[in-house]
Amino acid sequence: MSDGPPTLEAVNFTFPIEWGKCREVALALLDPDPALAQSDDPGVVASVLPAPVILPACSFRYGPQNVPPIVTMSERGMVDRSRLLQGGLEFEFYQPIKSGDTLAVTERLSKTYDKKTSKGVLRFFEFEAAFRTLDGELVCTVTTTNIERRPGEDG
Amino acid sequence: MVDEVSNPPRVKVTDLNVGSTMPERRIGPITQEHLIRYAGAMGDFNPFHYDAELVRSRGFKGIFAQGLFTAGILGQTLAAWAGQHLIRKLGVRFAEPVWLGDNLIISAVVTRTYSSDHGKARAELDCMVSSGDGRQVLKGYATVGEAD
Numbered sequence: 001m002s003d004g005p006p007t008l009e010a011v012n013f014t015f016p017i018e019w020g021k022c023r024e025v026a027l028a029l030l031d032p033d034p035a036l037a038q039s040d041d042p043g044v045v046a047s048v049l050p051a052p053v054i055l056p057a058c059s060f061r062y063g064p065q066n067v068p069p070i071v072t073m074s075e076r077g078m079v080d081r082s083r084l085l086q087g088g089l090e091f092e093f094y095q096p097i098k099s100g101d102t103l104a105v106t107e108r109l110s111k112t113y114d115k116k117t118s119k120g121v122l123r124f125f126e127f128e129a130a131f132r133t134l135d136g137e138l139v140c141t142v143t144t145t146n147i148e149r150r151p152g153e154d155g
Numbered sequence: 156m157v158d159e160v161s162n163p164p165r166v167k168v169t170d171l172n173v174g175s176t177m178p179e180r181r182i183g184p185i186t187q188e189h190l191i192r193y194a195g196a197m198g199d200f201n202p203f204h205y206d207a208e209l210v211r212s213r214g215f216k217g218i219f220a221q222g223l224f225t226a227g228i229l230g231q232t233l234a235a236w237a238g239q240h241l242i243r244k245l246g247v248r249f250a251e252p253v254w255l256g257d258n259l260i261i262s263a264v265v266t267r268t269y270s271s272d273h274g275k276a277r278a279e280l281d282c283m284v285s286s287g288d289g290r291q292v293l294k295g296y297a298t299v300g301e302a303d
Contacts, residue, residue, distance in 0.1 A: 021196075028196035029227035030182055030189070032235045050239035053230030054223055058197040086222050090246035091230075095302055096239065 006078040008069055010108035015059040015131065019099035022049040025058070051097035056131055056142050057089065059105050069107060069127050070146045079125070079148050087124065087145030095139045103131040103139060110143070114150070121150040165238055168300045171278040175265040177236045182228065183258030183287065185220055190255075193224045219252035225259070225284050225293050232261045233282070237299040243277065244298040251292045258287030263297065273303040 019042055026036050029052055039045050065072045074081040097103070111126040124147055131140040166175075190204045199221050202209050207218055226247040234242055253259065267279040277300035284293035 025196045025227070026231060028189075028192040029224070029231045031231040032180070050234070052227065053234055053239070053242055053245055054197075054227040057223055058199075061198045086249055088246065088248040089223070089226065090244065091242075092244045093242055093302070 006073060006109075006112070008073055008078070008109040010106055011063050011065065011069075012104070012106050013059075013063040014134075015056075015062045015103045015105050017051050017055070017097055017099050017101040017103065019047075019049055022051050022055065022099045025052045025055055029054070049099045051099070051101075053091060054089075055097070056091065056129065056140055057144075059103075059129060059131070060107070063105070063107060068144075069109060070125060070144075073109075073125075079123075079146075080151075083149040083151075085147040085149070087147045089145070090143045092141045092143075093139070095133075095137070097131070097139060101139075102134060104134055104136075106130045106132075119149075123148040123150050166236060168237070168241060168276045168278050171265050171268055171299075173265055173268060175278075177233065177261075177263040177280070180232050180261040181258060181287075182261070184256045185253055185259065187218065187255060190218070190220055190224065193221055193227070197221075197223065197227075199223065215252075216254070218255050220254075220257075222247075222249040222293075225249070225253050226295070228259065229261055229263075229282055229284055229293065229295055233263065233280075233297055233299070236263075241299045241301065242297065243300055243302070245282075245295065246297070247282075247293055247295040249292070250294055251286075251290050253286065253292050257292075259292070260285045260287065271300065271303050275301040275303055 035045055060068045073079045107129040110128040113124050115122045127144045129142045132138050194200050204221050230245050261284050263280040263282040265278045266281050269277050271277050280297045282295035282297055285291050
């Protein structure tokens, strides 16, 4: 593995916001709306559902790699998955997302930087996924930070 | 399964002030079924969330929840309180693992109110998810208000 910061090509794909997926994810996230659990019939539950807040984080399933980009990097030997920590995520919404929408996604490694700490060097990977309408209007961005503990004093 | 705030009333962003709080929600205990449902729904099949033998072989005391599972519960709790279409931002940092059997306490407090560049009322919140035994498992921040 090279010591230099790795790069990753951007990927583009479309992300259909499916009614059933919105309901399934909302129920898995213990959404307090009791109507969601009453039926799986769009004629009974609202026929248009808001996308759960974190739904864009599973868009990778619709992309060419079908795994999050950090996993792609691990599979290519660009990062050591056993040294990875999940740093955090930020979702920013410019418009609501609802079932029936189809979004165009561009996912890329936006930033890589190292920080020296008392416990060694940490390498930060920031991934940004931008979600737009098919007309190009920005709907949402998701920034994901992964941290790799670099080999050093701890081995 | 405890869920003490099942359907909190919606707030008006214009009624929020610094110090206003989202009604605390207590849920749990978190079970393996929760994590499997989440894995299937979101596509996160990392074995650390269902393979007890593997996680113990790596030095963990047991299976722990996907970080985004906890973040997602916070997101849906905020959405039920403020309205999903009013969530402008949600950021999270994972502080400690959520273990099977943990209860979760979800809370948020308004730290700033302001008007957007387009005059829309906005409120910023500090968010927190704690375990029943007092560990802070997630720190977060959110902004709610109409889109510009």
